[in-house]
Amino acid sequence: MNKPNSAPTMKDVAREAGVALGTVSKVINGIPVGESYRLKVEEAIKKLNYRVNSYAKGLKSNRTFTIAVMVPNLISPFFSKLVNCINKSLAQRGYRMLLCATDYDPEQEQSYVIMAEQQKVDGIICLSYNPNLQVSEDVPLISIDRYFGAHIPCVASDNYGGGALAAQALVRNGCKSLAFLRVGSKLTNEPNKRRDGFINACENMAVPYMMKILDDGQPYSAFEEFLQAHMQDGKLDFDGIFCVTDLLAHQIMGSLRQMGLRIPEDVQVVGYDGIRHFGDLDYTCSTIVQPVEEMAETCVDLVLEKNEGKTPSLICLPVRYAYGGTTRS
Amino acid sequence: MNKPNSAPTMKDVAREAGVALGTVSKVINGIPVGESYRLKVEEAIKKLNYRVNSYAKGLKSNRTFTIAVMVPNLISPFFSKLVNCINKSLAQRGYRMLLCATDYDPEQEQSYVIMAEQQKVDGIICLSYNPNLQVSEDVPLISIDRYFGAHIPCVASDNYGGGALAAQALVRNGCKSLAFLRVGSKLTNEPNKRRDGFINACENMAVPYMMKILDDGQPYSAFEEFLQAHMQDGKLDFDGIFCVTDLLAHQIMGSLRQMGLRIPEDVQVVGYDGIRHFGDLDYTCSTIVQPVEEMAETCVDLVLEKNEGKTPSLICLPVRYAYGGTTRS
DNA sequence: GCCAGGATTGGAATCGTTTCCAATTGTGCA
DNA sequence: TGCACAATTGGAAACGATTCCAATCCTGGC
Numbered sequence: 001m002n003k004p005n006s007a008p009t010m011k012d013v014a015r016e017a018g019v020a021l022g023t024v025s026k027v028i029n030g031i032p033v034g035e036s037y038r039l040k041v042e043e044a045i046k047k048l049n050y051r052v053n054s055y056a057k058g059l060k061s062n063r064t065f066t067i068a069v070m071v072p073n074l075i076s077p078f079f080s081k082l083v084n085c086i087n088k089s090l091a092q093r094g095y096r097m098l099l100c101a102t103d104y105d106p107e108q109e110q111s112y113v114i115m116a117e118q119q120k121v122d123g124i125i126c127l128s129y130n131p132n133l134q135v136s137e138d139v140p141l142i143s144i145d146r147y148f149g150a151h152i153p154c155v156a157s158d159n160y161g162g163g164a165l166a167a168q169a170l171v172r173n174g175c176k177s178l179a180f181l182r183v184g185s186k187l188t189n190e191p192n193k194r195r196d197g198f199i200n201a202c203e204n205m206a207v208p209y210m211m212k213i214l215d216d217g218q219p220y221s222a223f224e225e226f227l228q229a230h231m232q233d234g235k236l237d238f239d240g241i242f243c244v245t246d247l248l249a250h251q252i253m254g255s256l257r258q259m260g261l262r263i264p265e266d267v268q269v270v271g272y273d274g275i276r277h278f279g280d281l282d283y284t285c286s287t288i289v290q291p292v293e294e295m296a297e298t299c300v301d302l303v304l305e306k307n308e309g310k311t312p313s314l315i316c317l318p319v320r321y322a323y324g325g326t327t328r329s
Numbered sequence: 330m331n332k333p334n335s336a337p338t339m340k341d342v343a344r345e346a347g348v349a350l351g352t353v354s355k356v357i358n359g360i361p362v363g364e365s366y367r368l369k370v371e372e373a374i375k376k377l378n379y380r381v382n383s384y385a386k387g388l389k390s391n392r393t394f395t396i397a398v399m400v401p402n403l404i405s406p407f408f409s410k411l412v413n414c415i416n417k418s419l420a421q422r423g424y425r426m427l428l429c430a431t432d433y434d435p436e437q438e439q440s441y442v443i444m445a446e447q448q449k450v451d452g453i454i455c456l457s458y459n460p461n462l463q464v465s466e467d468v469p470l471i472s473i474d475r476y477f478g479a480h481i482p483c484v485a486s487d488n489y490g491g492g493a494l495a496a497q498a499l500v501r502n503g504c505k506s507l508a509f510l511r512v513g514s515k516l517t518n519e520p521n522k523r524r525d526g527f528i529n530a531c532e533n534m535a536v537p538y539m540m541k542i543l544d545d546g547q548p549y550s551a552f553e554e555f556l557q558a559h560m561q562d563g564k565l566d567f568d569g570i571f572c573v574t575d576l577l578a579h580q581i582m583g584s585l586r587q588m589g590l591r592i593p594e595d596v597q598v599v600g601y602d603g604i605r606h607f608g609d610l611d612y613t614c615s616t617i618v619q620p621v622e623e624m625a626e627t628c629v630d631l632v633l634e635k636n637e638g639k640t641p642s643l644i645c646l647p648v649r650y651a652y653g654g655t656t657r658s
Numbered sequence: 659g660c661c662a663g664g665a666t667t668g669g670a671a672t673c674g675t676t677t678c679c680a681a682t683t684g685t686g687c688a
Numbered sequence: 689t690g691c692a693c694a695a696t697t698g699g700a701a702a703c704g705a706t707t708c709c710a711a712t713c714c715t716g717g718c
Contacts (some may be wrong), residue, residue, distance in 0.1 A: 020698040055387035055676035075608030080409035087430045100429040101416045247607045279404030349668040385704035
């Protein structure tokens with residue numbers, strides 16, 4: 001009641017309780033203190049409705065209990081699910097999350113890193129497509145799906161294994177000839193390994209395959225031309241398609257249906273990600289499911305524990321195949 | 330280079346540039362200062378790679394340039410789209426976003442409000458289903474879809490108009506008898522008005538309707554029983570259904586198809602929200618589209634400008650009907 | 659050439675915590 | 689009863705920025 005228009009501070013609490021500043025600090029931080037003192041302080045805190053000013057705390061202690069999370073957007077179901085899981089994981093550990101949607105813009109990504117440093121967050125988890133992202137040494141950074149080098153841990157799903165799994169699933173369902181479709185990316189990031197796994201599996205099974213990989217700026221219609229080119233007598237050259245993401249799978253399926261093809265009768269399609277309708281209903285297509293929860297959990301573990309070089313710098317988490325109606329099983 | 334293991338401070342910059350602390354502060358904050366001084370300071374900043382410590386800044390200035398955003402989760406496409414838009418809007422204005430996913434838990438929601446106060450964020454935008462959320466006076470709060478009272482601005486889509494629009498769309502497409510389906514909620518929040526708008530429109534058009542509103546804990550299967558009860562000779566009593574959300578619409582359509590009904594031939598379905606496949610492909614069903622971008626923009630405007638009582642406390646933004654394949658047009 | 663007055667800069671005080679050291683209290687033993 | 693030592697508390701300094709007032713510098717006029 002002394003200073004009307006201002007939140008109570010530790011000093012007010014100390015005065016109210018008739019104890020010293022340091023004692024109040026100890027009570028707040030759970031450091032043992034005389035029983036009677038603790039009670040007086042707790043009472044005063046309640047009476048004044050005191051709240052810690054975390055800016056003062058952050059300034060003094062250099063801990064913010066905030067992690068910055070950087071993703072391209074929240075529109076894509078995979079990203080939003082991932083962020084949702086990371087948020088939950090952080091909350092459980094008493095951390096806050098500063099969210100940064102970068103819209104794939106390298107400049108924005110860089111500016112968020114700078115912002116994160118300014119904000120003095122305790123760490124950054126980032127899913128970036130910016131190959132030359134400059135990161136300061138003193139902010140722990142965890143990368144998802146993109147390997148920057150041994151000094152920055154990278155968490156990813158087992159992209160190579162997933163690619164193989166997709167090929168195997170298609171063949172198991174009777175496909176005789178496969179196709180791999182991917183949108184363009186000059187980046188050598190982890191998801192590119194889906195192709196390698198796919199190719200390797202095809203060769204091991206001695207199954208013919210072809211690929212169509214769009215160049216960076218090429219429009220989606222290039223895929224339609226590709227499909228048209230491989231149509232003969234109302235049938236495709238291949239009877240199984242692995243699309244690099246569920247999103248692409250859906251676009252492709254739209255085109256296939258327009259061309260009069262039935263899925264999965266005429267051609268079977270497998271995607272990658274494990275997107276579900278409305279986040280948790282059924283799968284939107286047969287797909288390779290990324291272990292989003294585990295990936296999120298792993299990122300949070302890594303960013304908080306900053307385990308010194310103990311962990312490998314590339315962590316691949318296992319994927320699984322899930323039936324979603326666009327294959328025979 | 331003086332203090333090796335620690336980030337440079339304004340003091341270091343001042344020493345490096347040979348000027349006073351206050352001068353550095355002015356340069357950083359764009360307050361006019363002698364040309365030669367400004368250059369010296371800017372050079373020193375670059376040389377030392379100085380970054381503002383926003384915790385010190387926040388402590389002193391009581392501004393954080395951070396807004397807390399509270400939603401139940403990011404799994405639901407509507408929420409994630411909303412958060413995505415809010416994030417973009419905040420970033421454009423130089424604000425950061427602290428994200429809080431509450432999982433519908435009143436306790437968590439409350440704890441986030443407290444956290445937000447501690448963090449001394451500049452404001453909160455919240456989509457809460459907690460009827461008795463306690464909010465402090467000194468943190469500007471904007472509510473989405475839930476009206477707390479005249480002191481807290483509420484942003485919502487035109488739920489009443491949307492309900493009417495849904496009924497009109499179904500009738501326009503030839504429906505003779507309608508049904509309204511909603512999951513339970515004891516809360517009197519804005520989306521409840523969808524029902525009122527629907528009823529009013531039905532009565533104006535003299536079209537018969539029925540409703541099935543689940544009680545709070547009732548399982549989804551209650552809807553299936555309802556549908557079964559209204560089946561006669563392989564046909565439903567009604568030929569148009571308005572579901573209170575797109576998510577419910579999809580669940581209902583699943584049930585309808587299992588019962589052997591064709592959509593939209595046997596029964597037409599309209600949802601509410603305007604969810605799109607993968608965030609920006611086609612609509613997942615015929616639906617009433619919420620103006621998410623505008624809602625986000627409005628929230629951000631309100632929370633930042635804290636316009637003193639000038640704005641109405643309930644802001645309804647216009648909705649529109651969108652065809653999504655589950656009606657005739 | 660000198661002084662008054664305006665315009666800038668310099669530097670101290672401050673924000674609300676944490677932390678550390680000195681001061682005080684209390685306990686136990688002789 | 690008195691003293692020494694352990695255990696706590698009290699209070700000051702520090703974190704890094706902002707802000708305000710006093711001190712300094714310049715300019716222009718006489």
